[in-house]
Amino acid sequence: MTTRWLTPEEQRAWRAYIAASHLLEDTIDRQLQQEAGMPHLYYSILANLSEAPDRRLRMTDLAERTKITRSRLTYAVTRLEKDGALRREGCPSDKRGSIAVLTDEGMSLLERTAPGHVETVRTALFDHLTAEQVGQLEEICAGVARGLEGDAPGSAPDGVPWRRRSSGPCA
Amino acid sequence: MTTRWLTPEEQRAWRAYIAASHLLEDTIDRQLQQEAGMPHLYYSILANLSEAPDRRLRMTDLAERTKITRSRLTYAVTRLEKDGALRREGCPSDKRGSIAVLTDEGMSLLERTAPGHVETVRTALFDHLTAEQVGQLEEICAGVARGLEGDAPGSAPDGVPWRRRSSGPCA
Numbered sequence: 001m002t003t004r005w006l007t008p009e010e011q012r013a014w015r016a017y018i019a020a021s022h023l024l025e026d027t028i029d030r031q032l033q034q035e036a037g038m039p040h041l042y043y044s045i046l047a048n049l050s051e052a053p054d055r056r057l058r059m060t061d062l063a064e065r066t067k068i069t070r071s072r073l074t075y076a077v078t079r080l081e082k083d084g085a086l087r088r089e090g091c092p093s094d095k096r097g098s099i100a101v102l103t104d105e106g107m108s109l110l111e112r113t114a115p116g117h118v119e120t121v122r123t124a125l126f127d128h129l130t131a132e133q134v135g136q137l138e139e140i141c142a143g144v145a146r147g148l149e150g151d152a153p154g155s156a157p158d159g160v161p162w163r164r165r166s167s168g169p170c171a
Numbered sequence: 172m173t174t175r176w177l178t179p180e181e182q183r184a185w186r187a188y189i190a191a192s193h194l195l196e197d198t199i200d201r202q203l204q205q206e207a208g209m210p211h212l213y214y215s216i217l218a219n220l221s222e223a224p225d226r227r228l229r230m231t232d233l234a235e236r237t238k239i240t241r242s243r244l245t246y247a248v249t250r251l252e253k254d255g256a257l258r259r260e261g262c263p264s265d266k267r268g269s270i271a272v273l274t275d276e277g278m279s280l281l282e283r284t285a286p287g288h289v290e291t292v293r294t295a296l297f298d299h300l301t302a303e304q305v306g307q308l309e310e311i312c313a314g315v316a317r318g319l320e321g322d323a324p325g326s327a328p329d330g331v332p333w334r335r336r337s338s339g340p341c342a
Contacts, residue, residue, distance in 0.1 A: 003233040003286040003289060003290065004289070004293050005289055005292065006289060006292065006293070006297070009302070009305050009306065009309070010293075010297050010305055012309050013305045013308045013309035014292060014296070014311070016308070016309045016310045016313040016316060017308060018215070018307075019237070019238050019316040020312035020313070020315040020319070021192050021196075021312075021315055021317075022237075022239065022332070023238055023239035023315070023319040023320065023331070023332075024315060025192075026238070026331075026332045027319055041281070042188070046277035048195055060288075067189070067190055067192075067193035067194055067197070068193065077339065082211055111223055114174075115174040118174055118175070118176055118177060119174065119175065121177065121185060122175050122177070122181075124228075124315070124318070125179050125185070125188075125315055126177070126317045127315070127318070128314045128315050128317075129311060129315075131341035132306070132309070133311050134180050134181055134184045135180065135184070136224065136304070136307040136308075136311065137187070137188060137307075137311055138180070138183050138184035138187045138188075138193075139189065139193075139304070140189040140270070140299075140300060140304050140307065140308055141187035141188045142185070142191070142301075143299045143300070144191040144194070144195065144295070144299050144340045145187060145190040145191040146193055146295055146299075147295070147298070148194035148195065149194065159198075160194070160197075161193070161197045161238045163195075166264070171245075
């Protein structure tokens with residue numbers, strides 16, 4: 001099969017995307033580490049729980065919402081449980097399953113941390129975008145996410161991280 | 172200071188971005204791990220070296236091009252050197268500096284790996300975008316990267332990863 005190399009326009013877009021996404025993740029992680037001693041992923045876990053009914057989610061649903069593998073989620077949840085930010089409970093309908101519940105302590109950690117985090121997201125990202133670009137970014141990203149989540153027929157069942165146990169060796 | 176919370180449009184764009192960027196990185200890393208036994212970062216290091224004059228770059232320049240901290244780069248370069256894909260040389264003009272050089276072995280590893288990687292980038296990202304969206308993505312990301320690279324006056328000197336020694340505890 002002939003390789004479909006990137007066009008110059010695609011190459012420029014790809015490089016700009018790589019640069020922006022690395023810098024954005026670095027900026028957001030650093031602010032959260034400094035202010036709350038946790039990386040962005042941990043914040044996302046707490047934020048997702050805070051919005052769920054009764055502040056509780058099955059681990060599989062939490063992995064799907066945060067777009068990570070179950071092994072990575074288990075590691076993060078164990079750390080957050082040790083810090084008292086959440087607790088785990090058995091799932092009545094599924095013996096294998098487990099439920100993560102945000103504690104009051106976790107909720108107040110999230111409430112203390114949210115303003116600084118949101119300010120960082122705004123300064124790092126949205127302050128650089130017009131209202132039109134906000135819409136464009138959503139449309140682009142939603143299309144890409146839909147494609148990768150395998151809504152397309154014939155997509156591999158392990159194509160998404162939350163259906164896999166681990167993400168392999170990490171860099 | 173009153174928190175400038177995200178608007179509903181910004182919140183949708185932010186969540187779509189998080190989902191797309193996690194899924195994209197996961198897909199690209201997984202393909203490279205399976206095909207060449209290396210994560211995306213290692214591929215980027217080899218690709219950047221292959222485009223430099225004489226296939227050599229100072230470590231500081233390589234960190235800036237890949238948008239990572241020097242400690243993370245040092246770790247990756249040590250691994251790649253052990254595999255024979257690159258070698259390190261002293262820098263004549265700067266005793267503290269060090270230069271990374273792509274070996275012939277590294278070049279042929281890159282040439283073998285590029286078609287599969289590019290096909291993945293195309294299938295995962297560009298096949299979902301119109302030509303107009305490719306331009307929008309570049310403009311959005313280039314603006315965000317410029318902002319975070321601290322072209323703005325008064326930005327902190329350690330604001331970018333490649334000017335810091337390490338990125339702190341990792342998740």
